[in-house]
Amino acid sequence: DGGITQSPKYLFRKEGQNVTLSCEQNLNHDAMYWYRQDPGQGLRLIYYSQIVNDFQKGDIAEGYSVSREKKESFPLTVTSAQKNPTAFYLCASSRGIRGNQPQHFGDGTRLSIL
Amino acid sequence: GQQVMQIPQYQHVQEGEDFTTYCNSSTTLSNIQWYKQRPGGHPVFLIQLVKSGEVKKQKRLTFQFGEAKKNSSLHITATQTTDVGTYFCAGWGKIIFGKGTRLHILP
Numbered sequence: 001d002g003g004i005t006q007s008p009k010y011l012f013r014k015e016g017q018n019v020t021l022s023c024e025q026n027l028n029h030d031a032m033y034w035y036r037q038d039p040g041q042g043l044r045l046i047y048y049s050q051i052v053n054d055f056q057k058g059d060i061a062e063g064y065s066v067s068r069e070k071k072e073s074f075p076l077t078v079t080s081a082q083k084n085p086t087a088f089y090l091c092a093s094s095r096g097i098r099g100n101q102p103q104h105f106g107d108g109t110r111l112s113i114l
Numbered sequence: 115g116q117q118v119m120q121i122p123q124y125q126h127v128q129e130g131e132d133f134t135t136y137c138n139s140s141t142t143l144s145n146i147q148w149y150k151q152r153p154g155g156h157p158v159f160l161i162q163l164v165k166s167g168e169v170k171k172q173k174r175l176t177f178q179f180g181e182a183k184k185n186s187s188l189h190i191t192a193t194q195t196t197d198v199g200t201y202f203c204a205g206w207g208k209i210i211f212g213k214g215t216r217l218h219i220l221p
Contacts, residue, residue: 033209040123042202042213043157058209090156100145102159103204 003027006091006106012114013078013085021076021109023091029104031097032074036060037088037108046089049074050097078111086113116141118205120212128220133190135215137203144206146179146186151214152199160188160201195219 004025013019025032031050035043045058049068063082068074074093078085089109094101117140127133137146145164149157161170163179163186170177176189190197200214 035211040213042120043204043211045209045211048209092157098206100162100164100206102147102162103149103157104159105156107156 004091004093004104004106006089006109008109009107011109011111013111014114016080018077018079019111021078021089021091021111023074023076023106024072025074025091025093025104025106026072027093027104028071029093029095030071031094031101032068033092033094033103034058034064034066034074034076035090035092037090043090046076048097085111087111116205116208116210118203118210118212120203120215122215123213124216124218126218126220127193129195130192133193133197133217135188135201135203135217137186137188137205137212139184139205139210141207142183144183146183146206147204148177148186148188149202149204150199151202155199157202190217193217193219195221 007022033048034046044060046064047066049055055066065077091106092103094103119138121136147162148160151157161177167181168179174191178187198219200216202214203212
C-alpha cells in the first residue's frame with residue numbers, strides 16, 4: 001500500500017538537544033510538507049519542498065531545519081533554538097505544490113520536552 | 115498577511131441534527147480544500163472546490179465555495195457518531211489552514 005510513514009510516533013527531547021523526525025513516502029509525490037499542530041490550533045506550515053534538493057520556509061520555520069536529498073524522504077530536525085517544541089508534527093505529500101493537489105498526511109509524531 | 119478564519123471553533127449537536135462550519139479568507143483563493151481529522155488521527159482529504167459558486171455533495175456532506183472565492187462552507191445533514199472530528203479548510207493562493215471546527219455528537 002502506498003502512503004506516508006512518520007517515525008517515531010512519540011519522541012522526547014532534552015533541553016539543548018536536537019532531534020530529527022523521519023518522514024518517508026512511497027506515493028511518488030514531488031511535493032512534501034511539514035506542519036506543526038498545537039491544541040486548538042490549525043496546521044501551521046514549517047517547511048515545504050517541491051523537488052529534490054530544494055525546500056522553502058513556511059510560516060514558522062525558525063528553530064527547524066529540513067533536507068530533501070531523496071524524493072521519498074523529507075526529515076525535519078527540531079533544533080535547540082526552538083524554545084517551545086512540544087507539539088504534534090505532521091508530514092504530508094502531494095503530487096505537486098500547486099493547490100489543486102490534495103495532501104496526504106502521515107500519522108504524525110508527538111514531541112515532548114523532558 | 116493572508117488569513118483563513120474558521121467558525122465556530124467548537125460545535126456540539128445532538129445525533130441527527132445538522133451541522134455547518136464556515137471558512138472565510140481575507141483574500142481571494144484559487145481553490146479551497148476540506149479535510150477531516152478524527153480524534154488522535156491525521157487529516158484526511160475530503161474534497162476540493164475550484165470554481166466560483168461551486169457546490170459539491172458527498173452523501174450527507176455539502177460543500178460550497180462563495181461567489182467571490184473568499185468563503186466556503188461545509189454542511190452535514192443528520193449527523194451521525196462517525197462524523198465526530200475536527201474539520202479543516204485549507205485555502206490556496208498560499209497554503210493556509212483554518213484552525214478547524216471540532217464537532218462533538220451528543221447521543
